[in-house]
Amino acid sequence: MTPQDRAQRAAKTMMANDRASRALGMQLTTIAPGEATMTMQVTGDMLNGHGICHGGYIFTLADSAFAFACNSYNRLTVAQQNQITYITPGKPGETLTATARETALAGRSGVYDVEVTGDDGRTVATFRGLSRTIKGQHFPEDGASA
Structure with missing residues (x-):
């Protein structure tokens, strides 16, 4: 199995079980080892005062992209710590895009940066997620570490 095949299969398994992301209408548009891109349309129910x-909701989108990126190796991985900085507002009706990229991975710990952008390409938020791999896999795989 290639690393890309592994990432795609892990993502498919995760999305099937990720009720929160699906309920918010999130779409996984890109997956690769250590990377993921997700989109979400800002609906009226997502607007604040x-x-x-x-x-x-912006945090949740970034967190979901982070989750798919750090789980792309078919090793169960959870968030250890996350931080977000809001730059510009998400606008009603626009589609937000969260692009997550691995910046470091050593042992069971990883660092992922996520940029959330608006329809016009502006940066809406930046997010840093720290991950921790735990025991288990998304799907059985011979030779993969559990």
């Missing part, structure tokens, strides 16, 4: 996308 200022009429812009609530930060919690």
Whole structure:
């Protein structure tokens, strides 16, 4: 199995079980080892009292992209710590895109940076996720570490 095949199969398994991302209409548009891109349309139910996308939804999109990126090796991996910085507001009706990229991976610990952008390409938020691999796999695989 190639690393790309592994990433795609792990993502398919995760998405089938990820009720939260699916309920928010998130779409996984790109997956590769250590990378993932997800989109989400800002609906009326996601707006805060200022009429812009609530930060919690932006965080959730970034966190989901982070999760798919760090689980792309078919090793169960969870968030250890996350931080987000909001730059510009998410606008009603626009599609936000979260692009996650691995910046470091050593042993069971990883670092992933996620950029959330708006329809016009502006940066909406930057997110850094620290991951920790735990025991287990998304699907059985001979020779893969559990």
